Amino acid sequence: MQKPSPTLLAFGDIAYQTFSFPHDHMPTLHSTIARCARAAAALAGVVLLAGCDKINFWRMDGHQSTIVVEGPVAREQLDLFIITCWVSLVIFIVVGAVLAYATFKFRARSADDEHAEPPPQGHGNPLIELSLIVASVLALVVIAIPTMKGIWNTYDVPEAERKDAYEVTATGYQWWFKFEYKSETAMTDAKGGKTPLITANELVIPAGRAVRIHLRSFDVIHSFWVPKLGGKVDMIPNRANILYLKADKPGYFWGQCAEYCGDSHAVMRFRVIALDKKEFAEWLEQQAQLGRTVTPSIASTPAPRGQFAALRQFKENEAGITIAYDTEPLKAWRTKQDPEKNEDPALIAQGREVFKKNSCANCHTIRGHDAGGVTAPDLTHFGSRTTLAGGLLENDATQLRRWIHDPLAVKPGNKMHFGVGAMAGYVKKNDSGKGYTRNITLTADDEVALVAYLHSLK
Amino acid sequence: MSSHAATIDHHHDPSTSTGIPNKKLLMWTFLASDCMFFGALISTHLIYRLHPPAGGLDPKVVFSPELTSFSTFILLMSSLMMALAVTAIQKGNVKSCRWSLLTTIFFGMIFLGCQVYEFDHFVKDKNMTLSNSLLGTTFYTLTGTHGCHVAIGVLWLGLMYVRSFKVASDKGWFSQQLLHVATLLVALLGSLKVTLGLVHALQVTPTFGGAVGAFFGHEYIYIAITLLAYGLLAFYFARPRGKVQFNEANAIDVEGMGLYWHFVDIVWIVIFTAVYLLEYLP
Amino acid sequence: MDATVKSAHLTHEEHAPAQPALLTHPSAKYGLMGWLTTVDHKKIGFLYGLFALIFFLVGGFEALLIRTQLMKPNNDFMSAQLYNTMFTMHGTTMIFLAVMPLSAAFFNFIMPLQIGARDVAFPRLNAFSLWTFVAGAIILNVGWIGPIFGIEGHNAPDAGWYGYSPLTSKVFSPGHSVDYWIMGLQLLGVASIAASLNFIVTIINMRAPGMTMMRLPVFTWMTLFTAFLIVLSFPFITIALVEVMMDRNFGTSFFEVSGGGMPILWQHLFWVFGHPEVYILILPAMGIISEILPTFSRKPLFGYPIVVFSGASIGFLGFAVWSHHMFTTGMGTVATAAFALATMAIAVPTGVKIFNWIGTLWGGHIMMRTPMMFALGFVWMFMIGGFSGVMHSAAPADAQQNDSYFVIAHFHYVLIGGSIFALLAGLHYWFPLMFGRKVSEFWGKLSFWVIFIGFNVTFFPMHFLGLNGMPRRTFTYDPNLGWDTANFIATMGSYVLGIGMTIYFIVLAYTFFKGEKVKKDYWDGRTLEWSLDNPPPEYNFRVIPTVHDRDAWWYEKNHKEEIAKEQAAHAKAEEAHGGIHMPFGSIWPFVASLGLLIVAIGVTMFTSKTTPGIGPKLGLTLVGGLVTFIGIYFWSLEGNEGYHIHLDKDGKVIEDGHHDKH
């Protein structure tokens, strides 16, 4: 065991002094307490020292850090923050020192002291006060100037880059994000129908290029926040907001809705993936395609296989992310772009039927697969995404099955379960207006087939 | 110029630190607060006028300046009567004060009647309802809140009027008061109903004679009740009674009420300009 | 129960004063009726305080549940819905049902004493404010019945304490929860505005002779500014709430996009109120601190005029910064810049206060008692909270901080380290005056240290959490974001804080019943309230004092003979005027509030009928309206009548005079 350091002992002393009091003499009790205080202080010191490598939250280097940033917008905001920190710290130290000094210097140390003649009854000193006011104003000017610069620099794409800026539209839904690339076209059928490219929950952007995101909302207010790239801007119904972001280099970034938007606000997350020019172009190319069709050979008969974790009852609030994916997310994302090696075409085909049969298509779009619903995430290339259900779960077979088995257990109140507007979900509102009845029921086989099918959509 | 009763100085109350009577100060502070209420409402209305939704109603088509001008004028006149009521009671002239109060109530009722008529007209003829357009939403809410202020003012005036008959001997006074108030309420509501009925009849029936006939045909019960209520009131008030307990000392009560009433008037001045007149600019 | 009841003169039986035949006053001095009909500002203050403390514990309990849920990642201690209800109710309860009424308790109890008045200007209006506040508190909390008894559609509010539209619309909040929130706040608004009008008139008009404005104790000044902020800012939320209510019930489209409405308008209307509101929470606290520091430094407040003036400018500037809560709503550069600058400007007058408090300590004889500990704790903690506030005001940086735990850290530092610390200090400080007993120094200081440590352990890590990207109002988080440790520490801290609060309140309760009795003017105070016996008699001052100096009581203590002569002369004069005039108690304010409660129940608990006719909703609303009307009617007919009392040499009441009219 470590010995308490001298500072800690001194701290104990202070505690002793504070607790002892001329007016309330409690000799036995207060000395006991003082001893306890000393022991407690020592103990706290030991715990702190021992736990130092565990307690590392001040590094603030998580996936959503605003301190370890990877884009010019976030950097400008960070620099400003650091300035405010320094100004505050300096003032805090100066003012705090004076305050501490005054407190200890002018403290009555004994009963006699307390009953001494009252000190001179001075009323103030205008000169001191005025100079302190001036000093505060000056300190604020130090903050105000970079603030003004920051406001104009971060509000929109800088003039010089505006021509080159890449535009996307992001729309918040309860509780997921839709991303529209209005300048890109995607096929709607084999005959050459065109539509703007739409995807969900994972926004892919070009790295090193300014991006202007148009923010819209479908229902309530959401907020689009990718801390490592820049501060948030709200998605407000009936309002045209924009956000300027830029990623220094290719990367995989965590984002989250930052405005309370109802039950599942906490799990309304998303990702931003920045790719270099070439890879971005490839990605666009792939996304423009119709949903991938895997044709089963006529011979093979579909049979559920044991490739999925046996269905277990997932707990409502269970982690949906694995470590491997977490440490090298961009790599994980890249591997997702290619079809899986051990696909079972028959199963996939069966899944496609299940999808059709269960009115999934009422809400979801899968281009080329007769699915054109618009109130839910576009699933055309669902298999190429690393996450599902609004960035909440890792898009692996287990988690996907967990999701389609019982969306409500994953995301409280979610619309796939309760339905969107007139569109019924897994349950349907009773005509009486009270209570729900089951609308979609999937068998274990259905689920397995659906998983295979959805994952084949690369 | 100045006006001061010999005994009570109405601009100085020695029992308070500032010399302003508590009730007056309360009222002014409340009015300051009320400014914020109307500030919020008028802002809402103007913001939505600034950004009208596509295909929204055009207020120029909906509003009818004649009626609004008339009710504006009426409200101004009621303010005059209110001011006279205050001067009267300050001089201790209870009778004159009562008459002024009654006239104020009367004008207030006309204003309310006009407003009800206007709303009715907008809903029925111009198809602007509270919920079918943003203009309706903000317009009815703003002017309706103002109307509520007027209605509360009328109620208050009525109670003050009744109070001015409070007699020194308290025997049975209380039950009488209840009766008075009830009757007064019946009379006022009855008048409103009957007036509306008349307006309605005139509106829907082409000939004047027919209108009057229809009016009596539909409204005879209300007319009877209203007349009865007025008769009763006349009866109460004609009876001999003791010395009333309403004099210069109550001037502050009337004055506070007056401040409220005038404020309602000036809010209307603002609404009249900001909501109605500005819409008619080229 | 109440110590004021126990005071000597009240044991005296009251003669039934001559009453008008049918206008009897259903009032009493004792028992339940005594409390319901009281118009005594001290009893009303006591009730405010009692309710506020109960709700503080409720809000604190909710906070502990919140922290328990967040203790570890992916915790399933609470469901998402329950969690959302919890933080909404926690925020709303703490702000409207704990801090505001606790401040109001001090306004009521202390302010009239500080200005040498016998009561507030409108005693019955004061009672009305109290009971309307209680009605609002009931409505706000009545939604808990839903989850507890499993009644569908009746939940406690869950749209966040600032209830952003359109989440509050019928579409997205179909149940009654938002109705409870709206009506609850509406009633609390009525209560607060009524109370504040009363305080303003009282402070401006009811000062003792010689108590010029520039001699007002700073706490009274802050009461005045707070009251101004309330009467000027609450109207905005009232109107905003009316508008959502109409959207919900009458199909209007103030905030309905389908009808052309703009949800952003709600945010403006709310924050025009909301920002002044946070100064409503802090100015009383600053007032309390400005009383405690001089008393325990045994020096007058340093730079009194500047402290007062800075309070005014904080209040005034507070109306010009509301959009700093909306930096992320895309207001455009110019608007953002303007609000950022205005927000920064507030740091100047606030800093002035801090400097002057330090100036007050400087050269004093500092007595380190419990209230002083809390007061110093306040200065430190508020400073930290203020600095994070300034960091928010740098708008681009705020884009990263907004709606993150950094904001949570900021406002808990100013709200707990600020408001709550000061209110806890005030409780200790005025306890001897209010109840004639004092809290043990040992236990007081112990609770201070536990609270202080617990508080910092809870909220300091939240700065890091926020900067590390943790959004607020999230019931769960993943373990891969680096938030686990800080959350765990914060939760442990909140338990320590809970223990500290528990110690504090147990000690307070113990002292109330069993604490050491102390003599008058226990702390050697400076302002007029300390010139009274403790607990103060019903009539407050035997003789209305004449004020000669800013620290009136300090002056009196130093000029005993002069004052004694003066008082004797004034006592004679007052006696010649018929003795001390006391207002009758009245039940009518209570009745009026009861009516409002019925209206609110009607409006919130029932859905409108689709068939014609009067359903329970309209029916109850009308009944409630009638009850309120009756209450107000009798209240006004009753007139401000009262009776006179006369005192003997020892302050005993020797005779209750006949009733008279004023």
Added chain:
Amino acid sequence: MSAPAHAHGHDDHDVSKFQIYVQIALLLAVITGVEIIAVYLPFAKWILVTSLVVLSTVKFMFVIFYFMHLRWDKPFCTVMFFIGLVLAAGTMWGLLALFGAEASLPLPT
């Protein structure tokens, strides 16, 4: 018109107060009339808006200073009311300016 004097023989004063009230009421009516006519006049919009605002303000001031006796009351009443009035006006101006900005345009429908 003299400052408030504690005059005793008040009859002639009352007469003049009565007259003043009536005159003001007439004035208010006339201004209202002018306003109503003004909006139909073919002047530039800004002229009309300015004059409407000015005229309404004049009406407003007459009512509060005469009918509401601010003119004869302690100035503190005026201060009290103007705190609310100015703040309300300022906030309205702020809100209108905020919503007038381009950033606040609602989405085209």
